Amino acid sequence: MLEVIFLGTGGVMPTLERNVPTIALRYKGEIILFDVGEGTMRQMNTAKLSPMKVEKIFITHFHGDHYLGLAALIQTMNLWGREKPLHIYGPKYTFQFVQNFLNSGFFRPGFDIHVHELGETRLEFGDYEIWSFKVEHGVPALGYVFKEKDRRGKFLPEKLSEYGLSGGPILGKLEKQGQIEWNGRIIRLEDVIGPRRKGVTVVYTGDTEPCERVRLFSENADLLIHEATYLTSDDRGESYHSTVEEACQTAKKAKVKLLALFHRAFRYTYDEYAAKARELCDVPFVVPRDFDVLTFKSGRWEMRNLRED
Ligand SMILES: [Zn+2]
Numbered sequence: 001m002l003e004v005i006f007l008g009t010g011g012v013m014p015t016l017e018r019n020v021p022t023i024a025l026r027y028k029g030e031i032i033l034f035d036v037g038e039g040t041m042r043q044m045n046t047a048k049l050s051p052m053k054v055e056k057i058f059i060t061h062f063h064g065d066h067y068l069g070l071a072a073l074i075q076t077m078n079l080w081g082r083e084k085p086l087h088i089y090g091p092k093y094t095f096q097f098v099q100n101f102l103n104s105g106f107f108r109p110g111f112d113i114h115v116h117e118l119g120e121t122r123l124e125f126g127d128y129e130i131w132s133f134k135v136e137h138g139v140p141a142l143g144y145v146f147k148e149k150d151r152r153g154k155f156l157p158e159k160l161s162e163y164g165l166s167g168g169p170i171l172g173k174l175e176k177q178g179q180i181e182w183n184g185r186i187i188r189l190e191d192v193i194g195p196r197r198k199g200v201t202v203v204y205t206g207d208t209e210p211c212e213r214v215r216l217f218s219e220n221a222d223l224l225i226h227e228a229t230y231l232t233s234d235d236r237g238e239s240y241h242s243t244v245e246e247a248c249q250t251a252k253k254a255k256v257k258l259l260a261l262f263h264r265a266f267r268y269t270y271d272e273y274a275a276k277a278r279e280l281c282d283v284p285f286v287v288p289r290d291f292d293v294l295t296f297k298s299g300r301w302e303m304r305n306l307r308e309d
Pocket residue numbers: 061063137207
């Protein structure tokens with residue numbers, strides 16, 4: 001099961017209601033962070049997410065609202081006696097910026113920190129992959145794809161009984177070997193399982209102006225978290241950001257199943273922004289608030305808020 005926890009959903013400046021960008025993915029006991037805005041520690045505490053379960057942090061770019069929580073997070077990990085290494089991934093200059101943090105104040109981490117500077121890279125981790133891709137934001141900036149690997153189909157009870165298989169270790173043997181001899185017949189794994197189950201795909205753009213690569217990397221994604229800082233192109237001016245309408249158009253072209261409109265400028269109230277999004281957007285979308293959680297279950301997303309649990 002995959003959960004996408006929105007720890008900070010606003011752009012540039014934190015307000016009482018919303019923090020700056022941090023997204024936590026919870027997958028099989030691990031917490032993966034995408035961006036670490038200022039105040040991430042407080043947001044994680046509120047959401048009851050332990051920093052000790054974080055092994056990988058992916059930073060989209062080095063504008064303050066996306067990474068200034070990193071120093072506090074690392075210091076807290078140290079205070080709690082962390083020994084496990086931490087991996088920090090980001091675009092060009094990540095090494096330099098992390099080094100600057102580690103050289104600030106009377107502080108030396110007691111655990112290893114590995115920094116990985118990425119271009120367009122595919123990283124493989126057990127049951128999932130993370131892909132990075134370049135976006136357009138006026139500074140080195142990346143978007144990320146979390147891609148769960150496809151899994152084999154489920155055993156089909158009617159097929160198992162047809163072959164006289166009742167479960168137990170024999171199924172383990174069939175899975176391992178691909179075929180077995182049973183009651184004088186050869187049974188192949190594909191004879192008794194359903195179609196392959198597609199892994200879930202989540203894309204996070206970070207900050208970007210409308211960009212063809214986002215569409216390309218989001219093709220048929222289950223969730224696209226697209227920055228949509230502004231409601232109109234007049235409001236955007238010359239900045240390298242997207243509007244709600246542009247994010248919706250990209251989601252539509254890429255045929256994503258759900259769009260999350262993210263990084264809302266602090267000038268807009270939630271109601272004003274959501275109302276305008278309903279007017280402009282003709283794809284399934286949500287406007288996440290801080291502590292909203294999207295859970296992917298049986299092929300669909302469910303949303304709840306941790307403060308209401
Ligand atoms: Zn930015």
